[in-house]
Amino acid sequence: MRRQLLITITLAVALALGPPAAAADPLSSWNEGEAKRSIVDFVQRVTTVGGADFLPAPERIAVFDNDGTLWAEKPMYVQLAFALDRVKALAPEHPEWKDQQPFKAALEGDLKTVAAGGEHALLELVMATHAGMTTEAFAQVVTDWLTTAKHPRYNRIYTDLVYQPMLELLAYLRANGFKTFIVSGGGIEFMRPWTERVYGIPPEQVIGSSIKTKFEWRDGSPVLVRLPEIDFIDDKDGKPVGIHRHIGRRPIAAFGNSDGDLQMLQWTAAGSGPNFCLYVHHTDAEREWAYDRESPIGRLDKGLGEAQARGWTVVDMKADWNRIFPF
């Protein structure tokens, strides 16, 4: 009885107030065009109750690459800039680095030599700078660095270098019942201290590459110590593995920008229900960067061909985004 009364009054109030004013466009940094339309169409299809493609909210899993998809990855991955700064900060404790590669090159700012060392050199830098401390100490180091380090081109802190249209897309999907995850080749613990604040993505929805940790007691308190040993590489073939490990069900939407994301998109596209795959194509040398098939960072070659063949959405940054960064 009371419930019915409440419903009646609520309806009366709603009628008295009339329809709400037209809502602001939740994707206002996206120009009208095929990319924006394909996103809105997909979201409407899976959220329309009674529609053929309706999916209940728990199935609405969306996965996003980070570097080059949610924030800038040029002129180098942010995490590499962090590792190089850490080498400098830790150098006084490691006099041997002066004569030892890749540390010598890192200390001298000789990126060419670091890069020439390939993946092995990068791993050595990461292991030396990301391990040997507790998880809490590492999170603090990351947080401190991000509040002071500046991007060389824009002279702004790195978390300013996130793409405004993607922030809007994340919020739009969440407003439509999606759960948004990051699935990045970057270090999981390098992202978690700030993704909730910057992207609205909590740490438990961040998947990335990791090193092992060990539980132990220090001064009467339990801690997790970061070990110089790879646990998992969340790139290429590793992305579907990481998705399955952390999420345990297949995403229905996947967003990437490079060949490293291709298997994640393929895995998503192979689902039995409706699904959506999107590549961000860096085409705007003026406001950001233009690169694809030949770029050593964020190479998009095979993925571009597959996107065209399969009809995946390809965002032309220059044409589709009227704004790149929030600033």
Add this chain to the structure above:
Amino acid sequence: MRRQLLITITLAVALALGPPAAAADPLSSWNEGEAKRSIVDFVQRVTTVGGADFLPAPERIAVFDNDGTLWAEKPMYVQLAFALDRVKALAPEHPEWKDQQPFKAALEGDLKTVAAGGEHALLELVMATHAGMTTEAFAQVVTDWLTTAKHPRYNRIYTDLVYQPMLELLAYLRANGFKTFIVSGGGIEFMRPWTERVYGIPPEQVIGSSIKTKFEWRDGSPVLVRLPEIDFIDDKDGKPVGIHRHIGRRPIAAFGNSDGDLQMLQWTAAGSGPNFCLYVHHTDAEREWAYDRESPIGRLDKGLGEAQARGWTVVDMKADWNRIFPF
């Protein structure tokens, strides 16, 4: 203006209707007593806006062991019953098992010999029965088995053997803004197919032991193949490691029933803010089982002492629960 009008009318309606009728007790299977009171007190403390112990919802992470905490683990872990049934189902394809331990013992129902083989024998059984197929095929095998296999004592399907008071506790925490996770020594892929339906815990909030998977193409489709290789053991020291790996922040509430959960409770108790640790103590031989310090399955020895010393809540199943199972 319109907003203010709406607020005014809503307030007027609320006042006109008066206070809501007393809600049904969300923890009705819990007898009034110290255990129940400690739970409700904690939840009120962390959810009272403006209170000294208030925590915003994203921080309200609660972790639950599964075997013996959310469902019965006697006379043997459900997953072991599953593995033994799988050995029988797969035996025709493995004639060599007739003469090979621990398979011979498993086929003959000789649990003593299986147990005598220790952890190594159990791992062999798991590897032989849980690997070598795609993740989707394995999920289907688990689902099929759970719809037919019966618990030997209660002659009911295993998912009936969940504890009603814990179902109420899970729902109560979620209604108060908590995010509930399972952190089990059991296989992650053995739990995920049914935890959402039975516990309301989606697959992405299930943490457990795992074997490795590999991304590959079969008949033109990408699949993840389960490999006979341990990826992670989510028990004892492994529980804080698994929590950090999957959740990336420290829980504020932890629920277990054995020494295998002790590190998870210690990790939770070492948080800087308010926290809550609870052990389920199996004291009801009549309705369920009574076991603790001497039990090979679900041993609770060191944990019981630590709970008493630290003032953690210990649930006396016989005294604190007026109902054990939903049936």
